[in-house]
Amino acid sequence: MTSTFLGIEIGKRGVDVHQRGLQVTGQNITNADNEAYSRQRIHLTTMPALTDPSLNREERPGQLGQGPEIAAIRRDRDLYLDERSNTEVGYREYWKGVKDLTTRLEAVHNSLGEANLQARLDRFWSGWQEVAKNPAEPATRAALVQDGALLARGLQDSHRAFTGIRGELDQRIVSEVRTINTMAGNLAELNLRITQSEAAGDNPNDLMDERDRLVGELAKRVDIRTSNKDKDDFIVYIGGKILVQGGTTSLLRATGNPADEGLAAITWAVDGQPASFASGSLKALLETRDQVIPAQLRNLDALAANLIHSVNGLHREGFDLYGRRGQDFFIEKKAPADVFANADGNGDGIEDSSWIFQVTGTQKVNPDAIVGEGGVLSLSDRDGKRITLEYRADERISSVIQRINLAGANVGATLRADGRLLVKANTAESGPSFAINHLEDSGNFLVGVTGILKNSGEAGAYDRARVNEYRKLGGEMEASAMTPLGHPASWIAVNPHLVKDGGLVAAADGTDTSGRGKDRSNGPGDGTMALSVAALRHGEIQVDGRRTFNEYYTAMVENLGTRGFGAKMEVEKAEALTGHLDGMRKAISGVNLDEEMTRMLSYQHGYKAAARLISVMDEMLETLIVRMT
Numbered sequence: 001m002t003s004t005f006l007g008i009e010i011g012k013r014g015v016d017v018h019q020r021g022l023q024v025t026g027q028n029i030t031n032a033d034n035e036a037y038s039r040q041r042i043h044l045t046t047m048p049a050l051t052d053p054s055l056n057r058e059e060r061p062g063q064l065g066q067g068p069e070i071a072a073i074r075r076d077r078d079l080y081l082d083e084r085s086n087t088e089v090g091y092r093e094y095w096k097g098v099k100d101l102t103t104r105l106e107a108v109h110n111s112l113g114e115a116n117l118q119a120r121l122d123r124f125w126s127g128w129q130e131v132a133k134n135p136a137e138p139a140t141r142a143a144l145v146q147d148g149a150l151l152a153r154g155l156q157d158s159h160r161a162f163t164g165i166r167g168e169l170d171q172r173i174v175s176e177v178r179t180i181n182t183m184a185g186n187l188a189e190l191n192l193r194i195t196q197s198e199a200a201g202d203n204p205n206d207l208m209d210e211r212d213r214l215v216g217e218l219a220k221r222v223d224i225r226t227s228n229k230d231k232d233d234f235i236v237y238i239g240g241k242i243l244v245q246g247g248t249t250s251l252l253r254a255t256g257n258p259a260d261e262g263l264a265a266i267t268w269a270v271d272g273q274p275a276s277f278a279s280g281s282l283k284a285l286l287e288t289r290d291q292v293i294p295a296q297l298r299n300l301d302a303l304a305a306n307l308i309h310s311v312n313g314l315h316r317e318g319f320d321l322y323g324r325r326g327q328d329f330f331i332e333k334k335a336p337a338d339v340f341a342n343a344d345g346n347g348d349g350i351e352d353s354s355w356i357f358q359v360t361g362t363q364k365v366n367p368d369a370i371v372g373e374g375g376v377l378s379l380s381d382r383d384g385k386r387i388t389l390e391y392r393a394d395e396r397i398s399s400v401i402q403r404i405n406l407a408g409a410n411v412g413a414t415l416r417a418d419g420r421l422l423v424k425a426n427t428a429e430s431g432p433s434f435a436i437n438h439l440e441d442s443g444n445f446l447v448g449v450t451g452i453l454k455n456s457g458e459a460g461a462y463d464r465a466r467v468n469e470y471r472k473l474g475g476e477m478e479a480s481a482m483t484p485l486g487h488p489a490s491w492i493a494v495n496p497h498l499v500k501d502g503g504l505v506a507a508a509d510g511t512d513t514s515g516r517g518k519d520r521s522n523g524p525g526d527g528t529m530a531l532s533v534a535a536l537r538h539g540e541i542q543v544d545g546r547r548t549f550n551e552y553y554t555a556m557v558e559n560l561g562t563r564g565f566g567a568k569m570e571v572e573k574a575e576a577l578t579g580h581l582d583g584m585r586k587a588i589s590g591v592n593l594d595e596e597m598t599r600m601l602s603y604q605h606g607y608k609a610a611a612r613l614i615s616v617m618d619e620m621l622e623t624l625i626v627r628m629t
Contacts, residue, residue, distance in 0.1 A: 004621065006066070007616075009066065010065075011613035012067075012614060013047070013067035013069060013610075014609070017042075017044060017068045017610075018604075018607035019603075020073075021042050021599070021602075021603035021606070022607065024041070024042050024073060025599050025603060027040060028591045028596050029591065029596050036212070036216075037589075038077050038208075038209050038589040039076050039589060041073070041076060042072075043073070044068050044070060045070075047065065047066035047067055073203050073205065074205070075203075077208075077212075078584075078585070081585055081588070082585070085216075085585060086215065086226075087223070088574065088578045090219050092571065092575060092578050093221070093281045093284075094281065094284050095284075095570040096284075096571050098284045098287070099564060099568050101169075101284060101285070101288045101292070102292070102567055105162070105288075105560055106561065108162060108165070109557050117158065118554070121537075121553065122537075125534050126147075127144035128533045129530075129531070130144070131505060131507050131527060135321075136524045141503065142502040144505060145498050148494045148498075149499065155304050156492065156493075158300055159297065159300050159487060162296050162300070163297070165293060166289055166294075169285050169289040169293075172285055173254060173266070174264050176221060177254040177264075177282075178254075180218065180243075181251045181252060184218075184236070184244050187215070187236060187244045187249075188244050188248060190207055190211045191234050191246050192246070194207045195246070195247075198232075220280060222279075223238065224236055224238055232246070239275065239277060251268075251269045252268060253267050255267070263289065292560075292563070296556070297487065298544075299427075299544070300556075301427065302426065302552070303543065303553060304488035304492045305434050305484050305488040306543045308330045309358060309481055311329045311533055312329055312330055313481075314533050315327070315328065315506050316328065317518065317529065318508055318528075318530075319506055319507075319509070319521035319522070319526075320504045321505070322503060322504075323520075323521040323523075323524075324521075326504075326529070329495060329498065329505075330493065331491075331494075331496075333484060333486075335435075335486070336485075337351075337482055338351070341480070341483070342354055342467045342468060343355045352467065353466070353467065354463075354469035354470065355482060356435065356473075356483065357424055358423065358480065359422070359424070359452055360416070360420055361451040361475065362450075363420065365419055365421065367397050369396065371391060371393060371400060371444075372393055373393050374443055375391060376390045377390075377404070377442075377445065378439075379438060381408050381409055381410060382428050382429045383429045384410075401413045401421070409426075410428055410437050411425055411437075414540055414542045423436070423439070426544045438462065438464065439453060439461065439462040440457075440460075440461035441457075447460070452474050506529055508521050508525075508526035508530075509528035510522055536549065538550070
């Protein structure tokens with residue numbers, strides 16, 4: 001027999017279900033503006049039906065249900081869509097970081113206003129032209145010295161600005177690592193709370209929303225991948241390594257690297273292995289700090305080093321207003337080495353390498369002349385790897401020089417005004433910058449034709465990794481220049497003697513009266529040497545792979561501009577894609593107020609109907625009880 005009060009029990013369950021439905025709908029409505037909230041739904045089922053094994057069972061049509069019950073309250077969430085969205089968000093934040101940081105670096109070049117480095121370079125070269133026109137005029141000499149000082153300060157200021165930004169980015173990187181570790185700890189704690197709640201039979205929807213929010217914030221910083229195949233073991237990966245697994249974490253560590261000027265290196269705390277990132281804002285910070293800014297610093301250093309050596313080389317050949325040989329126009333600071341360019345490369349106190357910036361050949365050559373003998377040049381690239389360049393016997397000297405400059409070697413070659421070949425080092429990706437790594441020729445181009453080396457073959461090769469390599473060079477040590485100290489752009493300055501006395505500017509050329517070199521000035525009215533220095537403005541002197549100073553500086557600025565423009569385009573594409581994915585996510589997880597209002601009305605009417613059922617059943621029971629008494 002069924003219970004007399006079964007109808008009341010069914011009505012009570014109906015009231016409970018619809019009341020809970022109204023509560024869930026209210027939760028959805030009040031969280032409509034919460035981006036981290038996922039709308040919730042109650043999932044109903046019916047209570048197991050009653051069976052009546054009595055003798056009159058066959059007289060009843062089937063089983064009798066006991067009313068509804070709530071099976072679960074679940075979030076509407078697409079986990080695969082979340083994973084894809086997190087991936088694309090990481091790429092979007094990476095490109096946004098690249099765009100914003102590049103814009104900031106571009107501002108360094110623009111911070112000097114109209115007196116930017118390009119304008120200062122132009123003014124410096126024009127100053128030499130003015131001195132060439134009026135070599136005996138003290139005012140033009142003084143103006144030239146001031147223009148040189150202005151150019152030097154511009155290089156120093158730009159170098160200081162880039163270095164400052166790099167230090168700031170290093171601090172941000174350390175801070176981001178702390179934030180990531182804090183997020184990892186919070187995720188591990190949430191995993192434990194979610195597991196405990198699920199073990200008690202609950203659906204911890206709000207905790208899961210908070211976990212998804214944290215995962216989304218983490219995806220903005222680094223590339224992550226999640227796995228929840230086992231509901232009790234939610235895992236977060238970075239680059240294939242586990243950051244969070246259930247309630248445990250494997251944290252990142254940022255420690256200063258003495259080999260990289262003390263900048264923080266990111267490793268895994270558990271094993272000390274380097275951490276790598278494929279996307280996210282942290283990758284943009286690391287890339288800018290470790291690649292973009294060092295490239296800009298190398299560019300400034302290359303500009304300063306070539307400017308110093310090119311101007312000083314000509315200035316020393318001229319004569320000042322007093323008829324004396326010229327001194328250095330810019331001060332020179334050489335890397336720690338002895339007079340033969342032997343240096344301690346690994347810091348163990350023993351000289352183990354040779355640091356030479358440029359070498360001048362002993363032979364004057366005609367660029368249109370034929371080499372006359374074939375061979376193979378062995379050079380080094382900017383990473384220190386060996387590259388070879390074969391040349392033919394019938395090839396012109398100018399062609400070989402051009403191919404050296406296009407080979408990606410760590411050296412550039414150009415013919416000086418006197419017809420001698422000049423080979424000088426470019427900046428390096430590894431090892432010291434402005435140091436020639438390797439020069440070798442199986443034939444005669446670098447030996448007899450140009451006089452850069454004394455002998456052919458491996459035995460006559462110049463290699464930086466050995467001491468006393470200056471002996472392999474064709475000219476005397478005085479014809480070579482040692483590697484400049486550290487970052488030339490940070491210390492370049494006009495010779496203080498010239499600042500005090502502009503008459504020391506060597507504007508005049510001279511003559512050789514003794515057979516031992518120029519020893520007599522052409523007079524204070526001669527501006528030949530000043531004109532030669534001014535000609536450096538458009539001279540093909542091979543500044544780190546570019547033909548002229550102006551071309552080099554223009555390319556340096558354009559590289560940043562191209563990077564910024566490319567990042568802007570990528571940001572637009574990434575925002576369009578993430579916007580599309582976010583729209584799909586909101587269609588699934590977002591709260592639709594119209595839909596919720598409809599559900600609220602439905603639950604309200606259902607509640608009233610269930611309450612009316614209880615009232616009717618109560619009246620029936622009252623009738624039964626009263627009539628039977």
